[in-house]
Amino acid sequence: MPLFTQNTAFSYKNSTPTILIPPSPFNLIFSLTCGQIFGWKQINQGFLGLIQNNPFFLEQKGDTLALLNLGGSPLEIDPLQKQLSHFFRWDDDLKKILRSWRKDPLLSKTAAHFPGLRLIRQDPWDCLVKFLLSICSNIPKIEKTLIRLSQGAESIISVPFQDPKTKRCFETQLPVIPSPSVIASIKEEKLRSTGMGFRASYLKECSKQILQGFPLNSLKQKSYSSAKKELMELPGIGEKVADCVLLFSLDHPEAFPVDVWMQKILERYYFHGKSKTPKYLSEWGRSHFGNFAGYVQQYLYHFSRSCLKS
DNA sequence: TCGCAGGGCGCCA
């Protein structure tokens, strides 16, 4: 059985949203579609997804953010504001970060392309699982696997939704990542049958190690290099996945994940087309761009994928 | 039918 099911179809138009004033600059669409997070469903200009396993519908209208809490229990505005602020890293001074890019023509260009793109602070276990599944994969495939995994673990959340334009009602399924203890108890063959293939052994072994006391959450308090070293001792976590988990969930905004898209744009614009290894580029990125190299990475990554496909 | 892909790993030179 799903953990949570609404009795009546949720209609955005007939519901009263909570209005929040996000800091400027902030852009919901860029922040949720730039590739740093999986599992959010875009419905017209809004998004349906989970924050700390509670379902929300978010829609930005100019300088305000309309938010509908689709969870069972009502939430008060102050804790909600804090939750959103934490999730979207509204505590980062993005204006200051962007000002420091002025001397770099490429960064200035990307900042103009995606105004208000913010890093998101995800749950560490959630983030680790999703980036483990991203190894040699793509977003549609990852999302299918997440649905099957949470269906198998009976942790899926179903939200009936009425499209405000077409009036059509449909059920949206939002996958909740099963806990390490649940995943560790699932047979590897069953994990494989969700479509994750060879990643199943990585996921199961990571779950076991976390159950045995691997201090995932406390890596926030460690230095970037020692946190990364520890993370890479987990099976299936290499340079790139470790940097993604550090950047998107463990409060290390200096992390600089380098995948094929980042490699392409960095070699082209900073190394005159000369070939460099991902490890070299990741270290270069951190030392060249400094404490908030992760923001540079996200803007360059999104720019590379959106504008340099050819 | 086959090659490929938003890595990681183990093997080998």
Added chain:
DNA sequence: TGGCGCCCTGCG
């Protein structure tokens, strides 16, 4: 240290 094949799956 770097190059290579393999790992699952889905897609063109």
